[in-house]
Amino acid sequence: MACRGSGVQIPLAPHMNKNVNDEREHAAYDFAYVQEKWLPVWDQLQPFKSGRADDVREKKYVLDMFPYPSGDLHMGHAEAYALGDVIARYWIQKGFNVMHPIGWDAFGLPAENAAIKRNSDPRIWTYENIAVQKASMRRFACSFDWDRVFNTCDPEYYKWNQWLFLKLHERGLAYRKDSAVNWCPGCQTVLANEQVVAGLCERCDSTVTKKKLNQWYFKITDYADRLLDDMAQLEGQWPEKVLMMQRNWIGRSSGANVSFVIEGRKDPVTIYTTRPDTLYGATFMVVAADSELAAELVVGTGVEKEFGAYLEKIKADSDIDRLATDRPKSGVFLNRFAINPVNGAQLPIWASDYVLADYGTGAIMAVPAHDQRDLDFAKAFNLPVVVVVETGEEDPSVSGVATGGDGKLINSGALNGLNKADAISAINVQLENDGLGKSARNYRLRDWLVSRQRYWGTPIPIIHCPSCGEVPVPEAQLPLTLPDAEGLDLKPKGTSPLGAATEWVNVECPKCGAAAKRDTDTMDTFVDSSWYYLRYPSSTVHDQPFLKKDIETWLPVDQYVGGVTHAILHLLYSRFFTKVLNDMGMVNFNEPFTRLLNQGMVVMDGSAMSKSRGNLVRLSDELEHHGVDAIRLSMVFAGPPEDDVDWSDVSPSGSVKFLTRAWRLSGDVTSAPGVDFSTGELSLRRATHKALNDASFAVESFRFNVAIARVMELVNATRKAIDSGCGPADPAVREAVEATAIMLSLVAPFTAEEMWERLGHKPAVALAGWPVVDPQLLVADSVEAVIQINGKIKERIDVPPTITDGELEALALAHPTIVAELGANAPKKVIARAPKLVNIVA
């Protein structure tokens, strides 16, 4: 590394005559040196420490999604943390009391898999990686408050996972049930619905199968309506895309439950439909083949054998097979009949896999004329099609296309002549009056399956006692720590490795003292991340998960930053936890993240980076070649933050060039610190204040690339002022360069700090404060107004910015060019938009 004194320029050729020009020419910006110089200074100053008791500034809680410690930081982390840093550092400069913490989402499968591979303890791998990432974050100059760090695999943290689990259990929100669950044969564990992506395990891409198991669930469906309705608060604050995805995921639908009498069965069967208006068009009934109802209905019908064979066949089908769009309909006639409650029609009952056992009631009325799936089924098995809504389209039994649109009801008794909406209300009233049905809602959202058959997670704090049943581990015994991995076989085998820790598993029942066993499953790691943001303000507190006082001071999170990959899972679960805690009186708000920014991905040559694709760009290489600041700048300047950054489109060397250019300005300033800016040259002062004003606005609306463009403009203007304008001694030059350093501190902290020192100031520039913009300097002396005739520009004139519409119109009409253009024709209409434009309609 080049050895240079701080801020002192050593000419490359010491014998050369030294003058201002030489210094500028020969000074080289050495980013490696500057990085090494400032890191220890910042360690000392701790500019980002938050939460001093005497702090009276308004708070801002800026949060980056915490990382999983799966190795060193990569390009994606670099982008995410560069963006989060711009926001956190901006609010600090703007005078807010900012908390910007970090921690590690440290439980999970990769650690366990690495441990299996190396035959070691997942703890070791995890804490080693955390140390590596932490060191990289420091070098990357993340503005984190290092006093609040925690890892979710620390017993001091997961103790509170267990505590929260027990609170949910108390409230009936954590429960066990038998059900056909998503099973990943690769990971040998169950998966939440949210972790199954297109039929594959989101982690290992194995084909997910179904397995009947007894598992723990969180009752998130109790909160479906609130999760949906409270999104109104997030409108405009969260990306519309994320809100849309959450709405679709929750998938609320409204319709009606209708009872159908079944011949030879005591109780009627209830079906759910969103189209009760088409009740007269029902020509058969379908029950989910894998439902208990189907199994019951088939008994004694003589088709048991056929049904059994069908059931075997569909169980063998994977989710992938089910997802095929052109999959032909299949099913078995159960040799039984239901009676249509409105017209007494006898409807054959079929069992099929196109009806889901766990949605609605697991049974439907089939209206083939107006539902494509029912129509496909009717065609496959030659069942009748009755049109009850006249839409003007071709008869579905001929076209093969069900008509789902609006129209006039026909063949429907009292509903005849009504449109869809009116028919739905009318039939709902009728059904309710006759005791045959009522309006109902259903959700796509299912309860959250939280138990996992793996080692590296939070042990579920429940003891199973033969006589007392599920007994919570007493609060005083928390944390229930994981048994030592030593001696345990962590290899996936379908049951939890914890089961082999005999001494750990076998305990006395806390209630009756009898021999009992611990629950051997661990919690889904998404439990850990569902509430971690509540803990940062109280991270050193160990007798409570978080302090009420801290929550009231800091929460909710003002700005959350992270990848769109968490649009459903993590964000939905966090919202759910917040609502539960709100109900428990532990937090005084019901949405955890006020504002959300989703950054895009960093890709290379149009596709996601991967070793196998051979397009992996190593963050460490980029940092070494171009420096931290240039990489941060390149990330932020590449385009809007939500867009993907294609690294082949960005120019880190261009960033280096710009930073050098900015840095060089700081060496050119010859006025003294503290000089009165008000006497400075006016046009440069205007440029400075406009840049400050525009950059503020751009940062606040997440257009960081635009903010940087404004700084570039100011740097260009300042260069020009120094070289061929007011000269380096003018106070306006100092004002411009100081503003540049402060604005650059959001994205290029090392360069900014170095500039700040060369300008004669003490660190840290991060705390210098955003200069106050003088509104008078934002108004120009005169502006150019354009005069149009029929929208075409005919003339440009200089006018005072304060000109009124009337004055501008008069000026335009009196202008010789316009007079000549118009000739004898009087203008039909004149639109004036002072001070920028007049349009004359001739």
Added chain:
RNA sequence: GCCCCGAUAGCCCAAUGGCAGAGGCAGAGGACUUAAAAUCCUCCCAGUGUGGGUUCGACCCCCACUCGGGGCACCA
């Protein structure tokens, strides 16, 4: 199949109904230099995916389509 988002110069992107160009990359020329690099200056380049509509005026609003990206996917 349904839903959402996008398309502006060779490339990345600005322009929130009012002059299509802020900024950058790439390219060309020049100044400085013995030369090169670095630096500084100047220049080049599109009429906004296609077709209609609304408006005095449309990249921007509306309708239809093409292409690209994303989400959901037998949820009755």
